[in-house]
Amino acid sequence: MHALRPLLRKSLFNLFAAALASAVLLAPRTASAEALLLIEADSGKVLQAENATIPWYPASVTKIMTAYVTLKAVKDGRLTLDTLITVSPTAASQSPSKMGFRPGTQLTVDNALKMMMVKSANDMAVVLAEGVGGSIDGFSAMMNDTAQKLGMTQTSYVNPNGLPADGQITSARDLGILARSFLRDLPEYEYFVHIPAIRFGKRVTGNFNKLIGRYPGADGFKTGFICASGYNLVASATRNGRRLIAVVLGANSGTARAVKAAQLLERGFSQDNLTWLRPSLGTVDRLVPVDASPPNLREDMCGGHRKRPASDDDDALIATNGRTSGSASATGGEAQVTFFTAGLQPPLMKASELMATAPAAAEPVLVYTGPTRTGTALIAAVAADADQQATPKPRGKKSRVARKPDATDKPADKPKDAKTAAAKPAAAKPDAKSDTKSAAKPAGTKHAAAKHDAAAKPAEKPAAGGDQAAKPAKPKAATKPAAKPANNS
16 A cells, blocks of 8 residues: 555645646636637537636727617618618717717618728727617617627627727627527628728728738628727638638737737638647627726827837737837747647648738728719719729818817917918827728818917817827927827826
């Protein structure tokens, strides 16, 4: 008996060491300020999860729920894709990214959805919310009710576009549940989540989801960015009839999130024959939520170490700490894996190289204002929108209706003479939100006699995702420069 004790101790030690090693490999990397999730769309089976149940700020991935609620209303017969909805002053006042239409402009639900999902237009999200729910608050209540019915227990909504707001929270777990529900409940409207590009008048906007047209089989969903959340992406791809959903929250650039999602998807597709080696993580709805506050990545995303303000469509953002977006250092390394078996199945192509290639050629989908058009009427509508784009906006306060200043904008001192006014450009604050290629036209130079628009009301929710205003050139006259807006998301 005594002779067996050393062997027993050694066996127990080896068993404990193996268990500890597995736990280290599979434990969430809470210090990474990043949440990852990979699931099977049909079964909900979890293939990889890191910080997947930690609360997170959703940013523009909120618009997946906005589209879900809208399309569910269409499917239930409460409205149609041809229903006309109107741009309200509230919608027009939303921060970029937006289409920039004037209040009173009408367009169809179909066109508003396309603009919202491809360009991530914040004004179109509000137009849809008001058209379906009567108001932002009414639609937000519908979003929250839907989230509870779908089992998204870590999610709450305050607005339909994801601009910074207290109480706008989700998790990678809940976003995986939402993406699965969209594919399951609205298969006839799946087209809206993988449109490669839209053309409005003369302007073409590509999908901010860089996997579309680059990663083989990519077919969804939506990007998002505010300073507090980092770069978010819900993505899906189908290969050999098998569909996977990847969620990346808190990446440090638009390219990095796409690279990480491609890595997740590639590992999932290449590990079919090694499932017996990996421990089961159950289904996405069985992941246990973590009771915690969302991490605030504002300083990392929009702090002073950034050479310029972060934005959702910024492909080559470089931080002065030596990390480059899309590089191995920015994405945790091409070889970084969670499951120890992943190294046995290398990806067919490095994800960073794949994201650097040009997207596959695709004809942009036409979008336009006004009622549904076909044939020559559609051609005329597109031409009319193009002509309106080419027509310069009139100067004065009326031209400012479609863009109310953010709450954080601070007016500059009034210039003393015409020379100073002509030399000083208007400081346009970039959006804090996910996608910053705005359709709104820039403000022109101020006339010396024009009074500063101090009476303009701020937007209902401050778009305080942290993008700093561009610094105006200093005039020769002794004029006090404009104060730099505070970052407060």
